[in-house]
Amino acid sequence: MIKVENLAKAFPGTLAVDDVSFEVRAGEIVGFLGPNGAGKTTTMRILCGYLAPTSGLVEVAGHDVLRDSRSARRNIGYLPENCPLYPEMRVDDYLFFRGRLKGLSGRHCRQRLSDVKELCGLQGMGHRIIGNLSKGYRQRVGLADALIADPPLLILDEPTIGLDPNQIREVRALIRGLAQQHTVLLSTHILPEVEVTCQRVLIIHCGRIVAADTTRSLIERVSFPRMLVEVQADAGELKDRLLGLSAVKGVEIEPVGHWLRVRIEGHGGMDMRPELWRFLREAGWEVREFYSEKSTLEEVFSSLTEGGKAEPAAVETAI
Amino acid sequence: MKRIWTMWSRELAAYFFSPMAYVVMIFFLVVMGFSFWLLATVLSQGVRGGPVMNELFASIFFWLTILITIPVITMRLFAEEKRAGTLETLLTAPVRDSEVVLAKYLGALSFYVVLWLPTVTYIAVMKLFEPPGTPIDLGPMVSGYAGALLVGALYLSAGLFTSSLTGNQIVAAIGCFAICCVSFLGGFLPYLVHSGPVREVATYLSSVMYMMDASRGVVDTRGIVFHLSGIVLMLFLTVKVLESRRVV
Numbered sequence: 001m002i003k004v005e006n007l008a009k010a011f012p013g014t015l016a017v018d019d020v021s022f023e024v025r026a027g028e029i030v031g032f033l034g035p036n037g038a039g040k041t042t043t044m045r046i047l048c049g050y051l052a053p054t055s056g057l058v059e060v061a062g063h064d065v066l067r068d069s070r071s072a073r074r075n076i077g078y079l080p081e082n083c084p085l086y087p088e089m090r091v092d093d094y095l096f097f098r099g100r101l102k103g104l105s106g107r108h109c110r111q112r113l114s115d116v117k118e119l120c121g122l123q124g125m126g127h128r129i130i131g132n133l134s135k136g137y138r139q140r141v142g143l144a145d146a147l148i149a150d151p152p153l154l155i156l157d158e159p160t161i162g163l164d165p166n167q168i169r170e171v172r173a174l175i176r177g178l179a180q181q182h183t184v185l186l187s188t189h190i191l192p193e194v195e196v197t198c199q200r201v202l203i204i205h206c207g208r209i210v211a212a213d214t215t216r217s218l219i220e221r222v223s224f225p226r227m228l229v230e231v232q233a234d235a236g237e238l239k240d241r242l243l244g245l246s247a248v249k250g251v252e253i254e255p256v257g258h259w260l261r262v263r264i265e266g267h268g269g270m271d272m273r274p275e276l277w278r279f280l281r282e283a284g285w286e287v288r289e290f291y292s293e294k295s296t297l298e299e300v301f302s303s304l305t306e307g308g309k310a311e312p313a314a315v316e317t318a319i
Numbered sequence: 320m321k322r323i324w325t326m327w328s329r330e331l332a333a334y335f336f337s338p339m340a341y342v343v344m345i346f347f348l349v350v351m352g353f354s355f356w357l358l359a360t361v362l363s364q365g366v367r368g369g370p371v372m373n374e375l376f377a378s379i380f381f382w383l384t385i386l387i388t389i390p391v392i393t394m395r396l397f398a399e400e401k402r403a404g405t406l407e408t409l410l411t412a413p414v415r416d417s418e419v420v421l422a423k424y425l426g427a428l429s430f431y432v433v434l435w436l437p438t439v440t441y442i443a444v445m446k447l448f449e450p451p452g453t454p455i456d457l458g459p460m461v462s463g464y465a466g467a468l469l470v471g472a473l474y475l476s477a478g479l480f481t482s483s484l485t486g487n488q489i490v491a492a493i494g495c496f497a498i499c500c501v502s503f504l505g506g507f508l509p510y511l512v513h514s515g516p517v518r519e520v521a522t523y524l525s526s527v528m529y530m531m532d533a534s535r536g537v538v539d540t541r542g543i544v545f546h547l548s549g550i551v552l553m554l555f556l557t558v559k560v561l562e563s564r565r566v567v
Binding site: 045048049050051052066070071073074076078080081082084085086087088089097098100101102103145 | 321322325326329333336337403404405407408409410411412413414415564565
């Protein structure tokens with residue numbers, strides 16, 4: 001659905017996007033992650049034909065975004081950052097205007113209007129003036145606008161920014177629901193959001209893709225297996241015997257009342273749980289906790305995006 | 320065409336959603352009403368040899384209203400969309416840049432026409448009170464309105480252009496005001512320079528002289544060509560400014 005090859009975008013003084021290549025297949029929900037100023041918005045603007053790439057090839061639904069820009073744009077529903085809307089218009093009028101602009105016929109547009117309003121939880125809001133809506137509802141109007149022409153590809157730039165936790169959950173559920181018929185590329189720097197919403201993640205840092213993988217394997221790839229165990233045993237003996245296990249790299253023991261809280265670090269890439277469990281069972285100690293600490297996407301993210309060259313300033317284009 | 324219509328109707332409606340439109344309309348009608356009162360005063364002093372419609376279409380009051388209202392009409396067209404970020408939603412819809420420019424221009428032009436519409440009653444009033452034996456000549460009125468439309472259309476296109484250059488409405492308005500002032504004041508050059516190529520060129524480019532002629536019922540095709548080509552140039556430049564965001 002999206003094909004990007006060796007994309008670069010230079011602004012005077014900065015290289016916002018530097019040799020980026022990735023693909024998004026139809027039906028995927030892909031998270032586009034990166035710290036502020038990493039090049040997420042610039043990349044999305046290029047995908048939507050708002051900016052032209054300095055070099056590289058960008059195709060959306062088989063159309064080159066530069067040469068065949070309008071055909072490419074017909075396949076995209078785009079929600080820009082901060083969700084800009086015309087504040088003086090009413091919700092219905094705005095969505096109708098956008099639908100017509102995207103080439104829907106009058107009747108079809110009215111049909112879609114009621115569909116997307118239902119989908120985005122905007123029933124009964126049609127006569128409200130956009131400028132008087134809360135941030136959450138404005139975000140829904142923006143999302144409804146992206147959906148109105150029923151495009152195969154949705155590009156959402158920070159769709160949950162500024163929403164309260166309930167609204168965030170609703171928007172996530174909505175996006176997951178859309179995935180059955182749409183391909184979604186969404187950018188965010190809220191990591192739990194990606195973990196729950198996306199199947200695949202692209203991490204961009206300083207204009208370069210530093211990781212592109214499924215969420216799960218990305219976490220596993222960078223994870224350092226850690227176990228937390230609480231047992232009743234003699235501290236010295238426990239430590240010696242644990243360190244004797246092949247999978248164990250380090251042990252930390254801390255007494256908690258009659259119990260010992262033991263933090264065990266394993267060698268990367270090895271699952272130490274079966275061996276550890278066998279060991280504890282054979283030793284015959286009382287065990288009240290056996291817990292494997294998983295690393296989060298947050299750790300992955302910071303391990304990939306910390307350091308490197310100095311953070312380029314956030315790129316706000318002139319137009 | 321359908322897309323231009325869609326955008327045009329939104330542009331025109333947007334004027335009436337903002338208080339600015341009503342302020343502009345009140346200002347315009349007050350000054351034009353005063354001009355009409357002057358015209359009526361001149362006419363009430365009895366039959367006179369010279370043209371009279373210049374009180375309405377070529378007086379200092381006419382130019383004052385044009386120079387003030389047109390930057391106010393055009394300043395928000397692109398500047399506001401850029402400031403609010405809605406230009407991004409607009410231009411990522413499957414529309415051509417030229418369609419956006421044309422729709423916005425036609426929206427501003429339509430509002431300008433709406434401004435002038437109430438003044439048609441002046442003609443009705445004059446027709447109603449025309450003295451027996453000396454009928455009011457409709458010719459200069461028609462050419463005067465056509466001239467006001469043409470000159471307004473050129474200045475509006477200049478305003479559209481300056482609005483596309485900036486995200487600040489004030490800057491856009493001052494830019495447009497500056498361009499219109501240069502055109503207006505330059506229009507007096509033929510009165511100041513009495514010979515040579517400067518006078519010749521300035522005569523062709525003078526909106527002031529064009530309106531003087533138009534209010535006498537003279538339709539000069541050279542002026543029409545100048546104003547129309549000015550409009551085309553400004554619209555073309557505006558499209559190029561929009562496209563420039565895609566340039567490396």
